[in-house]
Amino acid sequence: MIAPPLTPNAIAYAWERLLAIAGAHDPAPPHAYGPADAPLPRPGVVIVPAAPDAWAQLLEARPGRLTWLPAADLFPAGYPRPFDDAVPVLFESDAGGGKPPIWIRKDGSIVFHIDLIAATLFMLTRWEEVVLPRRDEHDRFPAAESVAYRQGFLDQPIVDRYAMILRAWLQKLQPSWQPQHHQFQLRLSHDIDHLRRFETAGLAIRQAGRDLLREKNIARAWRDASDYVQGRWRFARSPYLLALEHFADQAEALNTRAVFYVLAGGDAIYDTGYDVTNPIFRHILLRLHERGHIIGLHPSYETYLDPQRYLAEKTRLENILGFEVRHARQHYLRFRIPNTWRTAAEAGVQEDATLGYAQREGFRCGTAHPFPVFDIITDKTLPLTEMPLHVMDGTLKEYQRLTPEESRQRLRLMARRVAEVAGTLQLLWHNHAALPPWTRWREAYSQF
Ligand SMILES: [Zn+2]
Secondary structure (H helix, E strand, O other): OOOOOOOHHHHHHHHHHHHHHHOOOOOOOOEEEOOOOOOOOOOOEEEOOOOOOHHHHHHHOOOOOOEEEOHHHHOOOOOOOOOOOOEEEOOEOOOOOOOOOEEEOOOOOEEEOEOHHHHHHHHHHOHHHHHOOOOOOOOOOOHHHOHHHHOOOOOOOHHHHHHHHHHHHHHHHOOOOOOOOOOOEEEEEEEEOOOOOOOOHHHHHHHHHHHHHHOOOHHHHHHHHHHHHHHHHOHHHOHHHHHHHHHHHHHHHOOOOEEEEEOOOOOOOOOOOOOOOOHHHHHHHHHHHHOOOEEEEOOOOOHHHOHHHHHHHHHHHHHHHOOOOOEEOOHHHOOOOOHHHHHHHHOOOOEEOOOOOOOOOOOOOOOOOOEEEEEOOOOEEEEEEEOOOOEEHHHHHHHOOOOHHHHHHHHHHHHHHHHHOOOEEEEEOOHHHHOOOOHHHHHHHHHO
């Protein structure tokens, strides 16, 4: 098994992340990761490490075995708590002498017997995805295998919550200190998997045949044929393309920019094979770009383990658009840690936005703050930001079969959890999911 990432580089990275989310990184308070009596030049923060075998134990822990502490026990008395629900302790350090989980020692320093450093590294580096073998039919790490899902905290941005607790104690340590505040943001993103319902006559004929012979539905077969003809002859009016403009309008009305991820290759059966060089489509992309929206790459099905193919698709898209592409999200959310991160960084992509689960909404990385990627194999930070993905359209309607009203509630819960930690809520809505039979889910998305 690959050892838990507890090198000096990794520990420094985790401190930097926690303090940055807490708004306390510049200048950082004195801090130590060691025994409760670790020396500090001035009063600061000490995090007592959990035992090294705690990492393997966490992977094996049965559901319900983690300690959950009420928010009231985690924040200083009288502090205006940003959230009120109980929080799980992923890594408990040996308290010794019956001390509470967080206490103030004689010199005024705050001592945590909750190992925030280990928890941050556990969630952000995705170590569990490297060491656990189970994958779904698309070779993806399944939500149900994750510790967060099994222990019931996938719907909590646990790293951010720990950072909020750290911030509260820093404010108690130094009441005059003002943390740098983050702001809640919405990241609206759209994968373009289809430009029209049928890319080829063969696909349309097959579908019409199925509807006619198997379903005995003449009206539907007629619509298949008509959709194909319209897609072919009235391509510029394709509802799949019009949806792109609507998404852009919606983002602008909310004072934000949308991100559109474009497929630029791929010949797997899961790649849809639309023509990215189509001049009408190109014109639309350029117009979106001019309006200030971001055009990113949607690397095709096999790219997650194929750096050459990834780079070729990025170059192709850049040649078509005439500008550099810096954003990417993997088609089908196919991802291998750390290979796909490295592939993206080496291709010159600055931000990947893949890491959410297809099967379940929530916080795969335990955070709603974009973060620099740490590669646990090379023990280095990569020149790449991960923008975590929180909710995808298909996760609500198809994987979990939620009603539009249930979907709206899940979206609201996610938004509230992200707002509590002033993070960025990232949503993924496909352009084909703006059309029937998605209409009522699309409304839930637009209105939540
Ligand atoms: Zn896709």
